[in-house]
Amino acid sequence: NAGVTQTPKFQVLKTGQSMTLQCAQDMNHNSMYWYRQDPGMGLRLIYYSASEGTTDKGEVPNGYNVSRLNKREFSLRLESAAPSQTSVYFCASSDSGGAGYEQYFGPGTRLTVT
Amino acid sequence: KNEVEQSPQNLTAQEGEFITINCSYSVGISALHWLQQHPGGGIVSLFMLSSGKKKHGRLIATINIQEKHSSLHITASHPRDSAVYICANSGAGSYQLTFGKGTKLSVIP
Numbered sequence: 628n629a630g631v632t633q634t635p636k637f638q639v640l641k642t643g644q645s646m647t648l649q650c651a652q653d654m655n656h657n658s659m660y661w662y663r664q665d666p667g668m669g670l671r672l673i674y675y676s677a678s679e680g681t682t683d684k685g686e687v688p689n690g691y692n693v694s695r696l697n698k699r700e701f702s703l704r705l706e707s708a709a710p711s712q713t714s715v716y717f718c719a720s721s722d723s724g725g726a727g728y729e730q731y732f733g734p735g736t737r738l739t740v741t
Numbered sequence: 742k743n744e745v746e747q748s749p750q751n752l753t754a755q756e757g758e759f760i761t762i763n764c765s766y767s768v769g770i771s772a773l774h775w776l777q778q779h780p781g782g783g784i785v786s787l788f789m790l791s792s793g794k795k796k797h798g799r800l801i802a803t804i805n806i807q808e809k810h811s812s813l814h815i816t817a818s819h820p821r822d823s824a825v826y827i828c829a830n831s832g833a834g835s836y837q838l839t840f841g842k843g844t845k846l847s848v849i850p
Contacts, residue, residue, distance in 0.1 A: 669745070669827070669840030677836055685837055717784060724836040727772045732784040
């Protein structure tokens, strides 16, 4: 039981390049989330998927797209990376959505855009 | 707007001390979460509570809904408790958690 896995762990991009961050969970959870964590700021929600087949914007969605590929997988795509997207990205999942459910986090992806 | 404030930002304690981390929030909530982030970066959920008190080992979390305040206590602190502790909440029915900036705890032997 791996929980929530993310790939890659580290990535360096040049401005304008694109990439996809992958996330998978093996807990049969319905809801999945993408967050970014920046120094001096709390975690901020980028996008979430309340259930398979649905996605919604969070607090900071600009510059990102997501795909809920199936119940297990939720990917985050940067179409044209910018230095402001340098951050640590966390994927999380929960049995259902809303604040009343415990969220399980992946190990994070450290992204640097030069 | 839902705002979550934590205090203190940084805390250094001697091993064995009793530690309290505070969390205040601005809107009514359905649940409040306490999370732990170790220096390696991984984030683990410690507690989720909507009323009263919860205890797990040396960790105790309390919440006062009327005062919109929660505390995380660590009894008999140990160097392995050194981490960033984060509280988060959300309004009823919302999928979006709002996170505090975290409290960095260092426990010195």
